[in-house]
Amino acid sequence: MAQNFRRSVAQHREEIRRIFASVLAQRSGHVTEVVSVYDAAARRTSQPIVAPTSLPGFDNSQMDGYAVRCADFTGESQTLQFAPVIPAGTAPAPLESGFAAPIMTGAMVPAGADAVVPIEAVIAATGTDPQSFPDFSTDDYLAGSTVTLPRPPAGQFVRKAGSDVAEGTLVIEAGTRLTSRHIGLLAALGIPEVTVERMPQVLVLVTGDEVKTPGEALAPGQIYDSNSAFLVAALREIGIDPVRVSISSDTVAEFEAHLDAALAQYPDALAVITTGGISKGAFEVVKVALEERGIDFGSVAMQPGGPQGCGVLQGADSTASTPVALLSFPGNPVSTAISFEMFVRPILVSLFTESHAVRPRELRDAVLRLDGAQKFITSPREKSQWRRGIVSSDSATGEKHVRLIGSEQSHLVFALAQANALVSIPESIDQVSDGEIVKVLMLEEG
Numbered sequence: 001m002a003q004n005f006r007r008s009v010a011q012h013r014e015e016i017r018r019i020f021a022s023v024l025a026q027r028s029g030h031v032t033e034v035v036s037v038y039d040a041a042a043r044r045t046s047q048p049i050v051a052p053t054s055l056p057g058f059d060n061s062q063m064d065g066y067a068v069r070c071a072d073f074t075g076e077s078q079t080l081q082f083a084p085v086i087p088a089g090t091a092p093a094p095l096e097s098g099f100a101a102p103i104m105t106g107a108m109v110p111a112g113a114d115a116v117v118p119i120e121a122v123i124a125a126t127g128t129d130p131q132s133f134p135d136f137s138t139d140d141y142l143a144g145s146t147v148t149l150p151r152p153p154a155g156q157f158v159r160k161a162g163s164d165v166a167e168g169t170l171v172i173e174a175g176t177r178l179t180s181r182h183i184g185l186l187a188a189l190g191i192p193e194v195t196v197e198r199m200p201q202v203l204v205l206v207t208g209d210e211v212k213t214p215g216e217a218l219a220p221g222q223i224y225d226s227n228s229a230f231l232v233a234a235l236r237e238i239g240i241d242p243v244r245v246s247i248s249s250d251t252v253a254e255f256e257a258h259l260d261a262a263l264a265q266y267p268d269a270l271a272v273i274t275t276g277g278i279s280k281g282a283f284e285v286v287k288v289a290l291e292e293r294g295i296d297f298g299s300v301a302m303q304p305g306g307p308q309g310c311g312v313l314q315g316a317d318s319t320a321s322t323p324v325a326l327l328s329f330p331g332n333p334v335s336t337a338i339s340f341e342m343f344v345r346p347i348l349v350s351l352f353t354e355s356h357a358v359r360p361r362e363l364r365d366a367v368l369r370l371d372g373a374q375k376f377i378t379s380p381r382e383k384s385q386w387r388r389g390i391v392s393s394d395s396a397t398g399e400k401h402v403r404l405i406g407s408e409q410s411h412l413v414f415a416l417a418q419a420n421a422l423v424s425i426p427e428s429i430d431q432v433s434d435g436e437i438v439k440v441l442m443l444e445e446g
C-alpha cells in the first residue's frame with residue numbers, strides 16, 4: 001500500500017539508499033559491454049587484459065644519433081662510414097661492419113647494431129658542425145663521408161624490445177577502474193576496445209502539459225524543459241548512463257504509456273527519475289499513476305524539494321522484468337537539482353564510482369556575508385533549507401566566505417547556474433545573521 005510519508009532529509013536519503021540496495025540485490029552480476037578505448041576512461045574492466053604484444057615491439061633508438069656496432073671500436077673513438085639514414089617508422093637494412101647509421105629517436109635499430117651514439121657526442125672533424133646531421137635529401141652523404149664517434153658502452157640508448165611489457169603479461173586485472181594512464185597503455189598495446197561493466201542506466205521522464213523541448217516553438221503558457229537536461233547532465237557527471245525519455249503530458253494514460261515503453265526498451269535500467277506532477281494540484285499525473293504501482297509519496301522537511309516520491313517498481317505491476325528504483329522529484333527546476341544533490345549523487349557515487357573526481361561532496365564551513373544593509377535571513381523552522389551561494393576565499397586569510405545568490409524560490413535557474421555552492425540552513429534554525437558560520441555544500445571543487 002502506498003504511504004504518505006513525512007521524513008527528514010537523512011531519513012529520505014536512507015530510504016532511497018535502501019531502495020537502491022534492494023534493487024541491486026535482486027540483479028545478477030554485472031552486464032558488460034565493449035567500448036572503444038577512447039571512451040573507456042573511468043570504466044571498470046570486466047576481464048583481465050593480457051598484452052597481445054611486447055612493448056617496445058622492436059629494439060629502437062632512444063636518441064637522435066648514430067647506430068653502431070660496438071665491436072667496430074678499436075680505441076676510444078672510431079671513424080665510420082655513413083650507412084643510409086633510418087627515420088622512425090622504417091625497417092632498416094642490417095648494419096655492416098665499419099658503418100654508422102644516422103638514426104632518429106624511436107626508429108628501429110638495425111640488425112647488427114648494439115648501441116646508439118647521440119648526435120651531441122660526435123667528435124668534430126675540421127670544418128664540420130658535429131651537432132647536425134648531413135643533408136639526407138639526396139644520397140650524397142653516403143659517398144665516402146665519415147663520422148667520428150666516441151666508443152659507446154654496449155646497449156647504450158637502445159630501448160630493447162619487451163623492456164617495458166613482455167607479450168603475454170597480465171597488464172590490467174579484471175575489476176580495474178581505468179584511468180587515463182591505463183587507457184594510454186591499452187592504446188600503446190594496440191588494443192582498440194575493452195570489455196567493461198556497463199554503467200547503470202537511469203531513465204529520466206519529465207511531465208507537464210506546459211513543458212516543451214528546447215528548439216520547439218512555445219505557445220502562450222508553455223516553458224522549456226530544463227529538468228531532463230539537468231538530470232541527464234548531472235547523471236553523466238557521476239558516470240551514470242542516462243536515458244532521456246520523451247516528455248509526458250499530464251494525463252495518466254500517457255504517463256503510463258511513456259513509462260512502460262521506456263521500461264520495455266531499457267529492461268536493464270536501474271532506476272527511473274520523474275519530475276513534476278507530485279504536489280497538490282488538480283493534475284498530479286505522476287502521483288496518481290505511481291501510487292497505483294506501490295510508490296510512496298509524501299514530504300521531506302526540505303526546501304526546495306519538499307514533495308518527493310520513491311519506491312520500487314515491481315515487474316508484476318509494470319512491464320519491468322526486474323525491479324527498478326523509482327524516484328519522483330518535484331517539477332520546479334531548483335527543487336529537482338537539490339533533490340539530485342541530496343538523494344541521487346551521494347548514493348550513486350558511493351555505489352558505482354570510486355573516482356575522486358566524483359567523490360560525494362562534503363559540507364564545509366563558510367562565513368555568511370549578506371549584501372548591503374541586510375542583517376539576517378530567515379528560513380522555515382523544521383525544514384532544511386538550501387540556498388544558492390557563491391563561495392570565495394579571502395586572499396589574505398584563506399577564510400571561506402559565502403554570498404547568497406537569488407532567493408529561496410525554486411524557479412531561479414540563473415541563480416542556480418551562477419552558484420558554486422548550496423548553503424545549508426538546518427531544520428533547527430529559522431534565522432542566520434551576517435557574519436555567522438554556515439555549512440556549504442560545494443557544487444564545484446575549490
Ligand SMILES: Nc1nc2c(c(=O)[nH]1)N[C@H]1C(S)=C(S)[C@@H](COP(=O)(O)OP(=O)(O)OC[C@H]3O[C@@H](n4cnc5c(N)ncnc54)[C@H](O)[C@@H]3O)O[C@H]1N2
Nearest residue numbers: 206208211224225226227276277278279280330331332335
Ligand atoms: N497548494 C500547493 N501548491 C504547491 C505546493 C504545496 O504544498 N501546496 N508545493 C509547491 C512546491 S514546494 C513544489 S516544489 C511544487 C511541486 O510541484 P510538482 O512536482 O507537482 O510539479 P509541477 O506542478 O508539475 O511543476 C512545478 C513547477 O515546475 C515547472 N516544471 C515542471 N517540469 C519542468 C521541467 N521539466 N523543466 C522546467 N520546469 C518544469 C512547472 O512549470 C511549474 O512551474 O508544487 C508547489 N505547489
Ligand code: MOO
Nearest residue numbers: 304305306335410
Ligand atoms: O519544495 Mo518546492 O520544491 O520548494 O519548490
